[in-house]
Amino acid sequence: MNKRTGLIAGAAATVVAGVAILLPNADASPSKPQPPKTVSWQAAAKLAASLDAELGGKTGGWYTEGPDSHLVMNVLSQDAARRVESQGAVAKVVRNSMATLHDGVRTLNTTVSVSGTAWSIDPKKNRIAVVVDVTVDDEKLAALTRAADSLKGLVSIERAKGQLKRLDADDNQRSKPSGAAPERSGSTAAGLLGGDAIFGQGPQCSLGFNVTLQGAPAFLTAGHCGNAAKAWASDRAGKKPLGTVVDSQFPSTDFALVQYNDPNTKPASAVDLHNGKSQPIQQAAEAAVGMKVQRSGSTTGLQEGTVTALDATVNYGGGDIVTGLIQTDVCAEPGDSGGPLFTGDSAIGLTSGGIGDCKRGGQTFFQPVTTALAATGATIEACDTGGNDGEAVPAGSSEGLGKAAGADGDSGDAAGSASSESGGGMGSGSYGNVTGDPNGDGAGAGCENGHQQGSKRNTG
Structure with missing residues (x-):
């Protein structure tokens, strides 16, 4: 092997060694999905607030579900989903942001007034859920439906058995x-x-x-x-x-x-x-x-x-x-x-x-x-x-929670004040x-x- 060939071989070995060194770091990349974490509601609120801030508030709310209490974070893109999954939360790509949902609630609040109705933000359905009781007649229901239709699929309506x-x-x-x-x-x-x-x-x-x-x-x-x-x-x-x-x-x-x-x-x-x-x-x-x-x-x-x-x-x-x-x-x-x-x-x-x-x-x-x-x-x-x-x-303060905040004994696993704009969370007491x-x-x-x-x- 001549001197030139030796230099090339040495360089190649260096590259291979560099790759070998980099691969473990690639495995630890923050974009790699992690198994969903079992979390207390305090820890879920803390993680959700952190993820919402990291994503610039461009999320669709969050909730916990399952027997192991996993955090589910609604996001607006696959890229955001990967970032959420890397933190041990479940990502769900949705259509509506929390800002859009809150705007929809404000629209209903200012344009519709029907006794015996209620509406709220349901992050699981990523919609505004409207409940209509037995006192609402067909004419008022039709008016409510028109207002809901103007929000282009943002609202679902359910007739309840009983009076609000x-x-x-x-x-x-x-x-x-x-x-x-x-x-x-x-x-x-x-x-x-x-x-x-x-x-x-x-x-x-x-x-x-x-x-x-x-x-x-x-x-x-x-x-x-x-x-x-x-x-x-x-x-x-x-x-x-x-x-x-x-x-x-x-x-x-x-x-x-x-x-x-x-x-x-x-x-x-x-x-x-x-x-x-x-x-x-x-x-x-x-x-x-x-x-x-x-x-x-x-x-x-x-x-x-x-x-x-x-x-x-x-x-x-x-x-x-x-x-x-x-x-x-x-x-x-x-x-x-x-x-x-x-x-x-x-x-x-x-x-x-x-x-x-x-x-x-x-x-x-x-x-x-x-x-x-x-x-x-x-x-x-x-x-x-x-x-x-x-x-x-x-x-509403994030101070003073520390070890005492975890009702389930999660020492120091308390949340700060997650914004209601991101779908809920907890303040302090x-x-x-x-x-x-x-x-x-x-x-x-x-x-x-x-x-x-x-x-x-x-x-x-």
Whole structure:
């Protein structure tokens, strides 16, 4: 072999060696699909927010599905799909971006007003899903259909079996169905828990979440309940006064803030599970489609299901239109209004209204609790379980979640505030000091006691 041939052979060997070195790096390329990850909803929200930012917001929303809870990210191109799959999420190429879907909802909100209808963004179908109840006649349905058709395939319409209504109960609706929650009145010192019955001069509703307002004890419930009565009691006869409404917002939104009459009341940050146990609540979080949730109410007790859609607009009739709601397949009945929607130890929403009942099933809508906290300035005072620093964090912040945020024990796997424009996610909740008496009565008079005797069933 002459000198020239030797040089060429040496160069070739160098190239081959270089290829051999580069191949493992090529295998680790971020564009290579990874097996779908099993994720908690906190981790799903965090990953979805990261992917949405990486793709410049050009996505079609996201959700979780399957027994292993995989993140499914809707994208608009194959290139984006490869980037999503490289992060261990499932990619689904769709036609409509979240921006387009939100624009469609705004169009319907401003051009159509039909009582007994609701519409929301369903990322699984990549459409705006419209529900029409039995009170909508053919003429109004035709008008709604024309508006939907103008959005060129963006909208699907479903006729529901039942009437869309708010879920407060009047005197004629107070008889409880079989299997209903027992009425439970807490002491003045202990207050009540989320899901317990509260009574106004006429309506029966449910307490949502105990909160603190500038150091004073208070609770959240539905705004249509707050509008119906100023003073609330823990018994039907009104002989056990409980609190007074200080802020009530309905329609448009649907939440009320009730301040306990006794400033020495020490209500636990917990939900009544109607089985002698309670679920401590540590923070507030945004809903996400596919999230497994539970609802507690004074009429039907504890029920469970899944978040099915977001950004819902509900027209209850008489000008009572509420926007920005969470839609679920959890059943509810009159008297459950204002009650808490939660997953694990995270507060999600307040019961507003729905279609159906707990015998046939139905669809129920909830006011996001993060919106109520932000509007009222109230905070959820969480129990100290060793994962937070005992300082209150405003709702919607990405601070303070750390190790305590994972209801399923995923240390540090919490999300920041994923934008609702990307299909959901979670914000943070409010952390704080223990507000209850650790020597409480087991139904949740104290945060410490609630943790020891409460059911820590994780549905997220």
